[in-house]
Amino acid sequence: xxxxxxxxxxxxxxxxxxxxxxxxxxxxxxxxxxxxxxxxxxxxxxxxxxxxxxxxxxxxxxxxxxxxxxxxxxxxxxxxxxxxxxxxxxxxxxxxxxxxxxxxxxxxxxxxxxxxxxxxxxxxxxxxxxxxxxxxxxxxxxxxxxxxxxxxxxxxxxxxxxxxxxxxxxxxxxxxxxxxxxxxxxxxxxxxxxxxxxxxxxxxxxxxxxxxxxxxxxxxxxxxxxxxxxxxxxxxxxxxxxxxxxxxxxxxxxx
Numbered sequence: 001x002x003x004x005x006x007x008x009x010x011x012x013x014x015x016x017x018x019x020x021x022x023x024x025x026x027x028x029x030x031x032x033x034x035x036x037x038x039x040x041x042x043x044x045x046x047x048x049x050x051x052x053x054x055x056x057x058x059x060x061x062x063x064x065x066x067x068x069x070x071x072x073x074x075x076x077x078x079x080x081x082x083x084x085x086x087x088x089x090x091x092x093x094x095x096x097x098x099x100x101x102x103x104x105x106x107x108x109x110x111x112x113x114x115x116x117x118x119x120x121x122x123x124x125x126x127x128x129x130x131x132x133x134x135x136x137x138x139x140x141x142x143x144x145x146x147x148x149x150x151x152x153x154x155x156x157x158x159x160x161x162x163x164x165x166x167x168x169x170x171x172x173x174x175x176x177x178x179x180x181x182x183x184x185x186x187x188x189x190x191x192x193x194x195x196x197x198x199x200x201x202x203x204x205x206x207x208x209x210x211x212x213x214x215x216x217x218x219x220x221x222x223x224x225x226x227x228x229x230x231x232x233x234x235x236x237x238x239x240x241x242x243x244x245x246x247x248x249x250x251x252x253x254x255x
Contacts, residue, residue, distance in 0.1 A: 004030030036064035063088035071105025071123035142172040147206035170194035210244035
């Protein structure tokens with residue numbers, strides 16, 4: 001089982017301490033770098049890139065999403081969002097990483113059907129542009145299903161799968177997000193899945209709990225994905241949560 005974990009918030013734990021922790025944890029092989037505030041400019045911090053590459057770790061990159069929206073109906077904002085995500089592809093190259101995770105976008109007027117049709121069309125077009133740029137640079141852009149929050153697109157994982165089948169892009173399956181959107185572990189197996197985020201919740205809030213502290217049936221989940229050979233990335237907010245999740249996987253005799 002290939003395990004990764006997301007970088008801790010830079011304002012709470014300095015990046016160097018995150019690197020030290022992940023390298024010392026014999027179960028963690030990959031670190032997911034959140035390429036957004038307050039880490040937006042790490043791609044131009046040469047000393048920091050050299051620091052990353054000095055560690056015996058592998059990396060994945062999470063593209064920005066806080067104020068980035070490739071589905072924007074404003075062409076200037078959509079283009080700026082595409083350009084920001086392309087920077088994450090470039091960062092992946094600097095770190096010899098082949099995976100960039102992307103949020104597909106947000107919508108405001110969710111009751112306006114004409115508007116919603118437009119934002120999904122724009123999202124698909126821009127995800128294709130990003131995917132082609134990534135492919136030219138030897139990187140996979142894995143599009144993530146989003147949690148049940150107003151305005152978040154592709155909460156319906158079946159809809160996301162249909163889009164990815166049309167575009168030929170891979171998916172980041174976030175099982176915690178899927179569970180908040182009403183999908184059980186038996187509903188989320190798709191051929192396009194190339195990357196997986198794991199965390200637990202109560203089926204309502206996207207709370208990113210340690211495995212075993214919510215109600216997701218991870219025993220069944222890992223049985224369904226027994227042939228999957230990609231990364232399982234913990235999206236958790238603390239060392240304690242990571243350690244609890246590792247202990248949970250040990251209890252299932254998966255590591």
